[in-house]
Amino acid sequence: MKNKNDQQTVDWCEDLFGLTYKQEIKHGTVTAYKKHKCRCEFCIKAKELSDQRAELRKVIKAQAQQVGVV
Numbered sequence: 001m002k003n004k005n006d007q008q009t010v011d012w013c014e015d016l017f018g019l020t021y022k023q024e025i026k027h028g029t030v031t032a033y034k035k036h037k038c039r040c041e042f043c044i045k046a047k048e049l050s051d052q053r054a055e056l057r058k059v060i061k062a063q064a065q066q067v068g069v070v
């Protein structure tokens, strides 16, 4: 299954099972968004959340430094 050059077997399997042998992607993760360049609604949402969290961390860190906690 890993042999990309073996198109014949892949086609044959697709005929049989109606499947495509793509790399397994876990959707709703930033990994899928970044690494696999998936842009389904779940992956986009995951990226958004991740960005929001990163932004929050930045703000909190900046505030903590101002107050002198860190």
Ligand SMILES: [Zn+2]
Pocket: 026, 027, 028, 032, 038, 039, 040, 041, 042, 043
């Ligand atoms: Zn996805």
